[in-house]
Structures are given as structure tokens and as C-alpha cells.
Amino acid sequence: MNTYILLFLTILSGILIGKIKIKNFKLGSSGTLFSGLLIGWYTTSQFSNNLEIINSMNKDFKQFFLFSLILFISSVGLIASKDLKSIIKKYGVKFIIMAFVITLSGFLATLILSSNNKYIFVGLFSGALTSSPGLATALETAPNFEKDIISGYSFGYVPGVLAVIFSMYLLPHILKINVNDEKKKLLGEINIKKEDAKNFDFLSYSLVIIIGILFGNINFNFGVVSFKLGMTGGILLSSLILGTMGNFWIFNFKMNKNILKNLQEFGLLMFLSSVGLRSGYKTLSNLNIETLYLMLYSFIIAIISISVGVIFGKYILKINWIILSGAICGGMTSTPGLGAAIDSNDSEEVAIGYGATYPFALIGMVIFNKILMMIK
Template sequence: MNNSYLLLFLSIFFGILIGKIKIKNFKLGSSGSLFSGLILGWYSTSLYSSNMEIMNKLNSDFKQFFLFSLILFISSVGLIASKDLDKIIKKYGLKFLIMAFFITFVGFISTYIFSKFGNKYEFVGLYSGALTSSPGLATALETAPNFEKEIISGYTFGYIPGVLAVILSMYIFPYIFKVNIEDEKSKLKEIMQIEKDKEEGFDFLAYSLIIIIGILIGNINFDFNYISFKLGITGGVLLSSLFLGRLGKIWIFDFRMNKKILKTIQELGLLMFLSSVGLKSGDINLNAQTASLMFYSFIIAIISIVLGVIIGKYILKINWIILSGAICGGMTSTPGLGAAIDANDSEEVAIGYGATYPFALLGMVIFNKILILII
């Protein structure tokens, strides 16, 4: 149990089995790997907690699995969704901006209220954890470097409940809000006038270029006076795959990829990603204090999602397939995106995610700075 590859594929194996369990119309699907990863991560930690060499090696490997799988998943999702990008942006453009800032603002207000019940700087970290935002965490650490320990602690205990809140909502909310997914898919098809898929090949040269450009974009530091942020690997690769995929063929690079191959890469990336998130989060030390932080994180996430759904569905009138992606983008949640694609059986979810995500990152940066000033 100290072999990281064995743990990874055990997590994927058991996660798929868990995901197949169906209770009425509900099943976890690919998200089962997150739960199997958490269990195996906890078990391996309990076995080797006294051996720092093994623990450091496992954590290092899990981080690499996390980054690599993130690239596979995001790039394939972006390429699949790219052909319909311009039609959706034209119809819903401004609404994505509203969704991004509304969701991050609701999370900010909720965190501020709950911060009265605990360590204030732990709640600063909890805000970024509940909305699963690494750039938000980086902003908080940069703004309040003297409280690094408390901020990281809040983020660590807030992250998993934040992920779980988004994943569960993607499966459960269609029933709560009485959404007919098949009807929504049909309406979206009419809006986008989706053409029949063509049988394209798979250009590894172009695929590599998409990832290279995406990583470079993700490392660009956008600096606006007192506000600075990076899109990170997720944002950079998503943008490059969406826009290059939309352009099609440029010189010797063919960015139009075979959908069946892309869906296989997407599924592998998602299973690896969720498993690695679970495995590297398995060392959480659960006690009364950490349990309360996790509870607050889950509540903050749920409030942000519920109000986001209400605004998006009933006021902005966004199609559910696109809205579910926008919710995940507003929560900056890649695992949530995977759950939304799985729950809706539609890659078009990624368009809402891709259009909302950059604005949500900016919102997290702004509201983190404000939170530290007023807390």
C-alpha cells in the first residue's frame, strides 16, 4: 500500500464499482473515484504516518497524478465543446459574467457571516476551499502572509466539502428543481443547431501544442494595480483547447479531433483526477474543530450553488445544460464539471464552465482581498 500507482488504479477500480450503484435514479458515476480515493488515502496514511519518507513520496506522486490528469480531462473537454463556443457566448455572454461574480459574492458574504464563529483567518482559507479556488488561496496567502498556517488549514478542511457539495448538487438538483434534462438538451440543440459529428482523426502534434500553449497562458500573471491572478493550468488549458479547437486547422496542425477518442481521454483524465484528489486528501485529521470547519464549508458551498441556480434558472433563463457548467465554473470546480458532464450526459456543459471560470477567478481574487480587510 505504499505504491502510488497501485493506490491510483485501486481507487479507479473501486470508484467505478461504487459509481455503478444506483439508488432509484441517482448514482455517483465517475465521482465514485473521489470516495474510493479518500478511503484508500486515509488507509495508506494510517499505515505510514510515522514514515515521512514514504508519505512525502506518496504525496509527491499524487500531486503529479493530479496535474497530469487535470490536463487530460480539461483539454479533451475543451476540444469537444469548442465547436459550439461562439453560438453560446453570443446568446449567454453577459450572463456568464453575472453568474461568476454573483456566486463568488454569495460565498464571500456567507463566509463573512460564519467567520464570527471561529478563527477569522481560518475562514479566509475556508472561503477559497469551499469554492475550490487555488488562485483564491494564493491571493489570501499573499495578502496576509503572517497568517499562513491558519489560512492553509481553513483551505485544507474546506476543499473536500466544497467539492462534494458541487458534485452532489449536479446529480440531485435536477430532481429538486424539476429539470427535464432531455428537454433541456433538445432545446440547446435547437439553439446551437448542432451538426452531425464528422469522423476526424487525432493529431498528437496539435494536441501537444494545445497543452503547451495552455500551460504558458496559465502561467501569465495578470496584474491590475492591487489585484493580480493567474488562470493556472485549468484555465490556461481550457482556454487554449476551446479557442484552438474552434479555429480547426492551422497549417500542419489539425485541432479538430475525433470525439470518441476525446471522450476516452476525458473519462481517463476524470477518473485519475478524482482518485488523486481523494488520495491526497486522505490525511485529514478529523476532530471537533475540523469537523465544524468542514460543515461550514459545505454550507457556504451549498448556499452559493442554490442561489446561483435560482438566479441562473429563473431570472437569467439559462438552459440547464449550460447553467450546470456555469455553476461549476462559478465555483471553480473541475470535479464538479466532471460530475455535471456525467449527470447531463453532455459535453456542452463545458462551454458554460469555460465562459464563467475566468471571471470567477477574478471574483475570488477581489473578494479574498476584501474579506481580509473587513474580517
């Protein structure tokens, strides 16, 4: 089975699904996640008796997933970096507050919903907030319950992703937020830079990715709290920081926005497709009453986390919706959500809220996972 055909068939069909408009709502790039789930389920089911082919396909899908993350996150970070200083100066500590408000809300919701098998719900908590570091912390703390934790994470992940994606498209309509007005207000609040470079420097782009991957592998240890930013967090921070720096020696990190936007869009389409292709069979083939309840619980946990974050960020911290939508996705550690937020708002400034909140959300996930494991 040619996995490249499956990938681009998923992208093709997903784009078509994303163009379907119901009133003011459409899935956009997120349509590829749904087409990936269906194609992944159908293709894998055809080879269910051939473990060698399935393992080979999953290996390819994982490589697509990792490469697409690199393209998407690096381009998003470089585009958003031009406004980083102004937004951090205005909102600063609010991003830290948002990260802990969102992760704490998810923790409390998980605590309320959890039943007799707490380890499944520990995994469900990380899945609902799409947090791989949270999963790693849980597995490290309770290695004897790996099967339950991974099972909870697996069934929690897709509903968690869908909750963030739908929220990014629907919340502006529910809360009657005028996105164009919010963009104008943001323009007045900070110094948005309009100039754009004409070139794209592959030398500098490669350095951004290399530094990001290395940075993401550093283990930050603060006593009881230990975490890594991972490839996503590392590349996002390196692209934001180096992009803000602009020029260094022979490296020029100011790159053409249109080229970066094309890389961003392709990376997102490829990322969502690979998530669907990897998750489709396990998600759709294991549907029963118990797993449907777990998926529903995950969706509820995610919605509660998002709702509390939105209420707190919009009405208490008074954060502009463009930046707040990114902060919500960062608090949920949701890369697909970031793509949906950028698409629904048609603004790359979303990524700054994401990048500033994301690292603190990882810390929150590690802390609350450890607490959840200690509660009987």
C-alpha cells in the first residue's frame, strides 16, 4: 500500500469536506482530520490480518506526522515573531495565568468525572488536553498501569482535538465576537509590523529547526516537576526568538510571509491528515458503550477547560480575542487547535498567544498529572 497516495487522498478529500459550509460554519483545513479518520480506518481494516503491512503504514504515518509538525510550527512561529515583543509587553503574566487556569479546570473536571479505574482517567486527562508530556509523566509515575493510561489517552485524544477545533470556529458566533473588530483593536493596541521580506533563506530556516529540536529535548527539572518542551514547543520557541532577532551573522530570519504561509498551510493539512490516518482504525474499530462514554467524558473535560479559559481570559483578564484564541489552544497544548484558530481568525498573531501559554501549560499538566496519581 502506497502511503503517499493515502496521505494526498486524505488531503484532497479533506479540503473538499472543509469547503462545505453550513450557515457561517465550515471545517476548513480540519476537514482533513475527518477524512483521515475514515481512510485510516478503512485502509487498516483491509490489512487487519497482515501485521507487517500495518506496522509499515503506521511507521510512515508517524514520519508524516513529525515532518508536518516541523513545517507547520516553524512557519507559524516565524510569521508571528515580528509582533512578539509588543504582545508580550502588553499581556505578559496573563499568559501564565491562562495556562494554569485551563489545566486546573481540566484537572478538576477529570477528578469529578473519574470512576473506579483512575488510571484510565489519568490518561483521559492528558488525551482531553492533547498533552504528550502529560502522558509521559503519567507513564513514568505508574509504569505498572501503562495499558490503562495509554488506553485512556487514546480514547481521549480525538475528542479533545475536536473540542478545540469546533470551539475556535463556533465561539466567535456564540459569544458574538466580531473577529474583524478584534483585529482592528489589536492593531491599535500593539505595534503590528507590516513590512515583509522578499526572500526565503533555507540556511536560516534549517538552523531554526535544528535549534528547536535540540531545545525541545532539554529536560527541565525543578524538583518534583520535570518536563521537556518536545519538538513542538522547542521549534515554536526557536522560531519566535530567532524571528524576533531578525539577523545574526550570515543568518537572516526575516522571511517572506507568503512563502511561510504556504508552508504553514501544507504542514497543517499534512499534520491533520496524519493524525487521522494514525488514529482512525483504533478510534472507530473500538467503539462500544464504554469507549463512547470515555470519549464523551474527554469531550466534556476539554469543553470545560476551554469554557473556563475563555470566560477568565475574555471577561476577567480582558485579552483581545485574537490573542486569547491562541492562548486557549496553548493552554490545551493543541496544535490542531492552533491551526483552526489561525484559519478562523485569518490572523497569524494567534500564534503568539499559543507560544507564550504553551510552556506553562506543559508545567501545569505535569503538576496536575502527579497530583491526580496521588489521589486515591
